[in-house]
Every structure is written in C-alpha cells, then in structure tokens.
Amino acid sequence: MSEKFGMLLTDAGRLKLLRVPLGGTLGISHVVVGDGSGAAVLPAPHMEALVHEVYRTAPAAVDVVDGGEIASGKVWLQVEAVIPVEAGGFWVRELGLLAADGTLVAVGNYPDSYKPTLDSGIGKDMYLKAIIELASADAEKVELVVDPSVVLATREFVGREVDRALAEMTEHIGNKGNPHAVSCTQIGAATQSALDSHKAAKNNPHSVTAEQIGAATWNLLPTEGMEVTDYPDSISSIGTSFPNKVIRIGGLIIQLMFFSYAANGGEIKTALEEFPNAMLNVQITDGGPGVHVWGALPISASQFQIWGKEINRSGYSTGFGTALLIGY
Template sequence: MASEFFTILTAAGKAKIASALAEQKQIRLQTMVVGDGNGKYIEPTESQTKVVHEVWRGQLNTLKIAPDNPAWVIAEAIIPEQVGGWYVREVGLLDTDGTLVAIGKFPETYKPRLPAGASKQIVIRAVMEVTNADAVTLLIDPSVVVATREYVDDALKTHQQSRNHPDATLTQKGFTQLSNATNSDDETKAATPKAVKTAYDLANSKAATSHNHAWNQITGIPDGTLTQKGVVKLNNTTNSTSTTEAATPSAVKAAMDKAIAAAPSSHTHAWGQITGIPDGTLTQKGVVKLNNATNSTSTTEAATPNAVKAAMDKAIAAESCPVGMPIPWPSDSIPSGYALMTGQTFNKASYPKLAIAYPSGVIPDMRGWIIKGKPSSGELYYLLNWMELNHITIRAVFRVLI
C-alpha cells in the first residue's frame, strides 16, 4: 500500500551479511541512491539490484544502531540544496563494491533546487533490520560529512550525561577552576584577569623605568675565565702567566716594543748560523750538491747544465742516423753502436727499432757489394764503375742501437 513505508535487505545484501558473519568480517556501506519510481511508488523486492529510476546518489553521512532496537541500522544522507527538481519515492543503500544491499519505499517528498526560487537540504533516513548490526559498518569521506541538528543534540546530550569531562592540565585541554591568587604555584587552575592585574601592578611599582644600584648590591657576578664572561682584574706586567687576569694596554705596548727592537725589519745571517736545513731528496725540498757526470746513478745530486748539454749532444748525434740504415764505411775499425752487414739474424724483441727496418729478423749480407739505390739515371752507373776501376774497398755497416 502507498501508506506503508519500509526498507528490506536484497538477496545480495543478505548473502553479503551472512558471509561477513561467518568469516567474522564486515561489509562497508558507502553510498545512498534515491529515485522517483518513474512517477509512482514502487514495492521493494529482494531481487532488485538497483532503484527503478535513480535521480541522485551521494555518500552516507552517518550509520548508527537504533537506541531502542539493536537490530536496526539507521543510515542517513543529506541531499544538498543545489540539486533537486524531482520527487523522492525510493531509497537504496550500496556497499563499497557497488552492490545494492537494501532497498526502501520512501514517503513522497519533493526536492526543490535554487533556480526554482527556493531551496532546502533534505535528510534521507533509511532503517534496515539485520540479525547482527556488528556485520555492517560505514565508510565515509570526512571532508563531505555534515552534522545534522539531531546528531549534534544527541552528541551533546550524551556528553552531558557522561562523566568524560577531563580536567585541563599542562598537556591537554579540559575544564579548569579560576583563581584570583597571586602567590599560588598550582598548575591545575587558571588565573583570572584580576590576578594578572594585581601581579602586574605590583611589578610595575617595584621597579621604576630608570633606576641605579650600588655595586655592593649586585650579587652573583661571575669571574671572567677562559670559558665564560665575567669581571677580571687588570695586570700591568709583561712576564705574568695568569689566565684569570687581563693585560693593560701599557703591558701590551711594552711587549710589542720589545718584539720590534729584537728583530729589525731587514737583517742578515751567516750561513753557519742557519741550522736544520734539510737535504733535497725525491720526496722533499732541500739543498743538493751539483754533479757534472753524465753516467751517474745518483738520486740525491743535481746535474749541471754542462752534464745536461753533453747528454743532449750525444742523444742528438745518435738520432742523426736512424737505426738499421746501411752506411758505407772505409775502415776495418767499426764505430761503437754499429755492425757489419754479414747476413746475420737478430732477436726482434731485443732490437725492436732494428726490426722495423728488417721485419724478417735477418740483416742483408753486403760483403762484396756496394750500397746502391734504385736507378733513376745513368749517373749512379758511372759512379759504381769508377769505384770498381779504382779498387776502392767499401764496407757496409748498420746502426744496431736498441
């Protein structure tokens, strides 16, 4: 009948609650949907999975157990004033999975909206009966929750009837007793403005803005030390070792004058007066002895420019003839660093530069031959014949430096 309004659990809702009780878990209701029934009342059925014609949905505001029946769960949602223009005839409750847990028939209520010239917030309340209310809980977003007048009144009434009225302390808020005392050390009471004024007036009368004190009235002045500020006695001597007195400017000047007189800004010393001069080594600076030799292995002496020049000249002379270059030599006395070209082999690893000239590791046998290049004119031919006619003996030598 159109005059009977109620809320029932859907088949899906019953199954979820039964499963939650069996597994000692909870289902979380989160959303309320309202519909207009397509212009007429609807009779809720357990098989429904949605309202007939949804016109609005929003987050639940509260979910509580009825005080006079622990099996009744009351869900509330507030339809804001900016939406409307339709009637409310059906109400549904959804869990966090979007499952329709309960469906209800609601008294026909018109919800106006602001553009129509009137507005109001409507609190929609749905009551459903469950076997165990502990199986149902509410999941809400605190940023959109609105406290209804009834909720505030109930909360205030509950608070007034309870004994949860904590006293204020230094670490928490609470109730406290006022006190006019100005000499109390109680930390559980609050001073009144009168007590504060009394203390202020007393302090103001005790110490004028500008006043003086005799030195002997000042107590507890610390002595100055190396670790703290304080008062110190002056000392005019220049040979004191005190660490608790302060030197006078006169003492400082006397010490400064003596220091200036002791060491002129420009002075000399004989070499014999200089002590502790270190020797120069590979790891430190110091004095060293010069060495003119070019074959020394010393690491504690310094080479002279003459020794450096001699070594440089020898190196330049050595590099003037590349390693392996054949050279005509008219004497049986072979110069140092050279050898006759007699077809001998050599170790390429021991003579890498020579191996560049002769990659085969074999020196050509030039005995009975003279050095000649690839002919480009008849001039070389006449030279060779002239050397043969005049019986000039030429030996081929090569440089063998490593």
Template sequence: MNQTYYTILTQKGVALLDNATSQGIPLKITQMAVGDGNGNITTPDATQTKLVHEVRRAAIDKLFVDNENPCQIIAEQVIPETDGGWFIHEIGLFDDRDNLIAVGNYPATYKPNFIEDSSRTQVIRMEFIVDNTEAIELKNETIEVFAARKYIEPRADATQTTATQKYVNDTITAKITAHEKSTNHPDATTSAKGFVQLNSAINSKLETQAATPRAVKKVYDKAVKRAGDTMTGQLTLSNKGLKINNANNDSMTLMTLNDCYSHVFYNAKTNTSARKLDYDSTENIWRFQNVKDVTINDKPVLKAGDYGIGSKGGAPLSNANDILLTGFYGTDTYKRPGLPDLGYDNYYSTLAVYGSGNQFCGHVEQLYVPTLNGPRVFGRSVFNFTDKMKWIESITEANINRFLTPVGAILKWPGIVPPAGYFNCNGAMFDIEKYPKLALLFPLGKLPKLKPNPDWIEDQPFIYIVEAK
C-alpha cells in the first residue's frame, strides 16, 4: 500500500462482520481509541487486537455513511480540551465487547490539554470501507448497514453528536482560502519569517520547525546543571569515567570496567596513571593498588614494608622482644637476629604480631618463626606492654628431637597420624629385631594401647606416641 495514512479492518473485525452477515445480527461499533504509538507513526496490521500504546478511549460521537461513497463508513469523536498532553499517531474502532474492528495510523498531531497555553477541542475522524453494500438506511442519526458480506450497526448518541468532518473541512478550507487571498505566508526559514511547524522532538536536526515548550522542558530535565546547581537525579558514569582535576594538573578518575570500580590517579609530572583503589563486585573485595600507606580512622593499617618480608624495604626485625605493634616483620641479614635470646642462629626470620581485643590496652599475641636450622615456632602473650610471658617453642616434626625423652617414653601428639619415626600407642605389634631398644621395654613386641582421657579432649584431637628404635 503506497498510501501513508490509512485504515484497515482487522482479522477479528472481518470475522465479526462475516458472522453478522450470516446471522443477520448487526455488529455494534461503540468506541474509538487514540494512541501515541510509543512516539512513532504506526503501520496498521490486520492481526492487531489493540493499539500499540493507547492513551484515550471513549464513546463514538457520530458514525455515518459517506454521502459521496456509499461503501465508506465514517466515525467521529470529539476530544475535549480537558484531555490531552500527548501525541496522536494511531486510531482504532472497538465494538461493544472491546474487539478491535478497524485500525489506522494518523498524521502526527499533538493534543494539548487545558493547562497548556494552546489547549483546544479536537475532532478525530476515521474512515473504512465495507465491501458489497446493497442497502444503507439512516434512522434517527443511527446507521444500519446491510451488506452482502458484512453488517455494521453503529452506535450513535444524539446528545453527543457534533459537526461532521466534511463540514469542519469545508469551513476551514473557506477560512484559509479567504486568508490566503489577503496575504500569502511563506514557510519560515532561519533567515526569514513565515509559517512554521511545531516539533516536540529533542534529537531533531531540522531547521524549518520550532521547538514546543514540551521539547524545551525535556531538554531542561536532561541538561547538565550549571556550576553551583544542585543535582537531584542519578549520576551515571560513561565508559570514560568521571574525571576530577587538581590544581597542579594531577587528576583522579572514577572508572568502571567489567565488574570492577576503580579510582585511577594521574601524575602530571611523570605523565603516568595508576589504579589506587578497586572494588570487585564479583568477589565483593576492596583492593588497594600501588599504595604505600593506608590510614582508617586516623589509625595506620598498612605501612611500607608490611608484607614485604625479606626485601630491603621490609620492616626490619632487630629484636622480637621489643616489637609489640600489630603487623608483619622480617630480618634479612645475620646482623639482626630476630630473637637475641636464641643467639645468632635465628636470623632470616619472621614475626607476626596480632592484637587481641584492644591492642592499645597492651594485649597482643606474638608468633616468631626462625627459618635457619628450622623452621621452629615460638609464641607468647604480652599484657599491658609490660607483662611479657616467656617464649614457648611448639613441637613440630622438624624439632621434635629437641623435646624427646628416652626411648619408650610416651608422648601426647596433636593429631591423628604419628610423626615419622614414631608408633601410635594403639596396641599394635612391632618387630622386636628391627626395634631392639623399644623391645627392651615391650619384649613381647606389642605396643601399649592407650586412649585419651575424655576429660582432656578439646577442639584439637590427639594420640599417644612412642619413639620407634
């Protein structure tokens, strides 16, 4: 169809008209609806059951047969000045059971309401063809169309009828003709006065149409406010981020990348950029990047050298007895033994200090691990920064020989598997020739069967062991 604006019967409308023909029961068309097409001129589709976006529906004010074309039905509806504030891009006719009988598109027309400066009453007209009509009869402003294939009985209310579109068109044409005889108004341009069409679009590049107050309001609502204005809407970052310039030409940019939100610092002197703080929404983790010191609530939580154990920039550990501030420390030379109590065989060591409760009340835990001739593990508690417990070495597979008693002595081992060189005291047999020293105590070659006292069992499981020699 080459015609731009037109009306068609829907598939439902055709079926109902055929049914009216076969049953002899006139179809009652009672309502007209208008819609804005979601901002676009629509293309009528016979499969439609509703408008694309309906904005108003009301009773038909008049339905009649065109005097010049007996196969053409004309429906009219008056939209009062109190209704409006939207564009009309589509129209539709419904029967008394809300079935869409006919649908059409409509030249873009803005219908203002009474609160706008240009409010007006508007008549909407819709025309459609009924094929093979044999007889048409007018009865008290009500039309009954008896067709060979289709029957239509429109609804009319004499109290709500208005001038026909033909009368309106003839009157307007006469007025325009008279006006044109007095003066000829050309179209307006950017350099000359004249007629101009209004347009509420805010993305148009036309220079022959004028913006409506509605378009101006849309632009104002979307515009970035001036310096000093208060922004009340949501600020959305573009893929380039939000850049904050400093007076010395440095800058900080807030950026988003995939699932991360980053603070990127630009150094104007070195012309380099570096990420300083990232938030990973997938892992729900904040990460400091390329930062030496971090302070939260005026308390340092990260210092240069923390986690830098063994490096020249690491926090030096000269004496584990004196370091009570929470953090991680390490030695990197024999000139700085970590724990002087052990002499000079414990350099290349690490110290971890943990605050228990409020560390500023002086309660901390220390864990010291020398790696030379080890590793060995020492720990102690410190109260009020003065009451220091002695260092206590923990038993490990590497240092268990330091704590051994004579062969046959039974030891308590934290775990369920004995260390290398030891038997579990579970009553099992052993080879007396292979382990002669143990056989002196247990000549039958059978280990004692010992179970932990239930009163001793805590969170850490343990077993009893004996050295296998």
C-alpha cells in the first residue's frame, strides 16, 4: 500500500481557532521542517512539535482556496514557503505551521526530499506547499505574519500577485466614474495652464517649416479649375505700374484693376469685364499723394462709384488707386 501524505490541524491548533474572537485572526508566523530523526512520520492531532526540527522559515503566502464546483462547500488553507539555496544538508520528511506564539497548529508528513548545500556541488531552492482542509469560518480567521527580512516568494505566488495587480489596474483604467474625485476646476486649471504656456511659446514648438506654411497658404485657394485673364498693366501719374487681372474660380469672379480720379465730384468707374450676374462688392486702396478717396459701391454689374474724395494737400488735382471687385 502506497504511503499517504498530507496535513492536519493539531488539537492545539483547533483550540486556538475556536478561541479566535469575532473579527480576530490567527497568524501563521513560521513553517518548520524536520527529518523525522531518519524515519517516516505519521502526523497526529496530539503532536505539539515535530519529531526533529531541522529548519524554520517565514511563510511566503497564505491563501484560502475555494473548492468551487468541483468540491462545493470545501475550503482549503494553502501555505507556501521556500528553503533558500544557502540552507541545507538535511532531509525533509515532516513539516508544520507555527502560530505567532510558537504553537504548532498544523502538522504533516512529506515525501523524502534531500536539501543539499552549495558546498556539495549542487544548490537549489526548495519550494514547500502545505494544504489543510478547513471549515469556511475557520479559513477566514487565518492570516500571514510576514518577516520581510527572511520571506521569499514562490514563482506561483508572484504570478498570482502580478495577475491580481494587472486585473485591478485594468479595472481602474476602465473606471469612468472619476475614481480619484478630480474636480472640473483641477482639470480646467491644468488644461488652461498648459494651453497658456503653449500659446506663449515663440520658438515654433511644432517645428513648422517655411515650406509647410507656404503650402498651407497656397492650398487655401482652390487652384484646380482657376482661370486668370491678364489685361495690360496701368501706369500711375507717379510712374508706378499696376496689374489688371480677372480671376475665375468656378462661378466666382474676382477683378483686380487700377483706376484714377479727379479731385472734384463723384465718379463712376467701369470694371474690366461686366459680371454675368452681379457685382457683389468693391474694396479699394488709395494711392494718390494728395487727393484721397474714402470708399466705393457697386451700382451695376459693370460699374462702381467712388465717393468721399477730398484734397488734403495743395497742388494735386488727381488721384489713383486699385479696386478689388467681387461678383459672379
């Protein structure tokens, strides 16, 4: 018949659990191992110590595992520990769990395992896992007492903790309920501060090139389908040359033209071309050295009138300017 291995609560451990007050806990401070004095060990509830203890260490983890659908209603206490590479030179045949006051609360037997030392030429960490079946109420009373100077984490424990942390982080990131209770004032202050700083930057923070500016500006004009008709340039009274053009963009027509005027009375000027439908607006710039015109209005599809002329310097009786005519 094959030998069975397992853990059980000692009488002292069961009594301790019964005496834990409501809301209190029973701390597991150490995992102890022994060699059974060279023989296999049969654990018993009355045991108060191992047959022959050879090493003790702080537990790496204490978990409560629910049986779930496979073993409904059952709960196991799972305790993990590590014997580090530098400890050894002994056999492991028995192990136990100690409360914070040193009471042996659980004991079990272990398959014969030799823990070598480094000077033997072979070194290894030994991972131990003790599993005890408990009532659900008892399992909630057990906790881990950790000595951070000696505890070592098993790979399985680290993996579980990483998975748990990632799950919590994912849940937190997906939480749209403002878990940090950040106020609108705080968001606005941070956003406005960053915006003000960005707006105040004069060092081209986006590294925009002159070529990009030129391309963006030119692209504002729908050059596709644009037609330009050039008329002869005009020469002003002071010898300045002015272009005369008609630009067609789809149904929109823009005329750029030179005009001159006398100092007295209103004048009607004729466009380079009559607009097929209507002249919508006239914008003028005045280039006369002494006689100035203040505005103009379209009066037909082919004509506009300048108005508000005055002489502000003697010796000048004429003026000139350019007009931008818009129509369709």
